[in-house]
Amino acid sequence: RLQGGGPAPRRVAFIPDPCAFSYADFVTGFLLPNLPCVFSSAFTEAWGSRRRWATAAGKPDFEYLVREYGDVVVPVANCGVQEYNSNPKEHMPLRDYVTYWQEYIRRGGSSPRGCLYLKDWHLCRCGPDLEDVFTLPVYFSSDWLNEFWDVLGVDDYRFVYAGPKGTWSPFHADIFRSYSWSVNICGRKKWLLFPPGQEEALRDSHGSLPYDVTAPALLQSGRPLEVTQEAGEMLFVPSGWHHQVHNLDDTISINHNWVNGCNLANMWHFLQQELQAVQREVGQWKDSMPDWHHHCQVIMRACSGINFEEFYHFLKVIAERRLLVLGQGEPGHGAGLGLGLQQAVFDIGRLAEVLASVVAHPDFQQVDTSTFSPPPRDLLRQLRDALEAAEAL
Numbered sequence: 001r002l003q004g005g006g007p008a009p010r011r012v013a014f015i016p017d018p019c020a021f022s023y024a025d026f027v028t029g030f031l032l033p034n035l036p037c038v039f040s041s042a043f044t045e046a047w048g049s050r051r052r053w054a055t056a057a058g059k060p061d062f063e064y065l066v067r068e069y070g071d072v073v074v075p076v077a078n079c080g081v082q083e084y085n086s087n088p089k090e091h092m093p094l095r096d097y098v099t100y101w102q103e104y105i106r107r108g109g110s111s112p113r114g115c116l117y118l119k120d121w122h123l124c125r126c127g128p129d130l131e132d133v134f135t136l137p138v139y140f141s142s143d144w145l146n147e148f149w150d151v152l153g154v155d156d157y158r159f160v161y162a163g164p165k166g167t168w169s170p171f172h173a174d175i176f177r178s179y180s181w182s183v184n185i186c187g188r189k190k191w192l193l194f195p196p197g198q199e200e201a202l203r204d205s206h207g208s209l210p211y212d213v214t215a216p217a218l219l220q221s222g223r224p225l226e227v228t229q230e231a232g233e234m235l236f237v238p239s240g241w242h243h244q245v246h247n248l249d250d251t252i253s254i255n256h257n258w259v260n261g262c263n264l265a266n267m268w269h270f271l272q273q274e275l276q277a278v279q280r281e282v283g284q285w286k287d288s289m290p291d292w293h294h295h296c297q298v299i300m301r302a303c304s305g306i307n308f309e310e311f312y313h314f315l316k317v318i319a320e321r322r323l324l325v326l327g328q329g330e331p332g333h334g335a336g337l338g339l340g341l342q343q344a345v346f347d348i349g350r351l352a353e354v355l356a357s358v359v360a361h362p363d364f365q366q367v368d369t370s371t372f373s374p375p376p377r378d379l380l381r382q383l384r385d386a387l388e389a390a391e392a393l
Ligand SMILES: O=C(O)CCC(=O)C(=O)O
Pocket: 161, 168, 169, 174, 180, 181, 182, 189, 237, 243, 245, 246, 253, 255, 256
């Protein structure tokens, strides 16, 4: 069960005014109840990318993009080809993708190469000064996934999407049941949003979810929430909501995935389901294979990108940074955590709840934790002690 599942709203809320909408408004109104919302373009008015990546007419500024990023190799998906419920990806310099795109426009929206969509480009890794591109809105600043990866220095979940009118992303829920936010730098997107659980009605006889929910055979099963996201607007996609996305114009967007104390339990629930799916697949070897539990974790890591050991490591890194903040009694000091003491206490509360469930999980008890430092139960004790101390203040 996902946290924040309640009755689904009939329409997506619209937030017009940055001055009249606080971080606390977002947490209580949308993050905790796990509901989508659209922020007006006033929220992104000052972003450099909105001035530099698009022309005055609201079209992608191809010349600028090629000048600035032409040599960067970007991932490109073919929207027309389905491979295991996603698209096959190739890599090419941005310059070549822009050439393709301009040609696609000249031909009136077609190409012998098919419908190509630049997806999941990690802009951060090619080193531009991100301050010139966008400013992280405070609403999305408690972002443990990117905080964790920034500490490790190996990955991130900050993406650019760009493609001609007609490109689209197939039906999916986001990685680890993370939240996502998306800002259209130029162009518009149509989003089809399904509250958690509503995707169950869409499964076929094998239990698989559809690739394209707009296929005629599926139209009768439960209408999704539909939103048109205009240029400059920012959409919040809640945790575990399935969605499908269509670019209505030539569109460039910036999208981040993130996890924090509000959806951490959803992530943990998702990881348990992923392990169960692996265990079902290889169940017939359980009795004959001495390291069966270990192998399940190895397979899980290959399929899901993370296993129970790494999830513990994630919790540990985030927890220790919060403990540091409390220990020093100085909000954000050293750890660069902008949201202060109260946020650290909230985070530790949520970390303690999930960690308690992790250490009690029979499959986590099969993991060799002898080299983990601190041992999981010690970390849990530290978190509980810190909470007690904070409550006593
Ligand atoms: O814009 C798209 O094509 C997909 C974006 C998406 O799925 C997301 O931000 O979660």
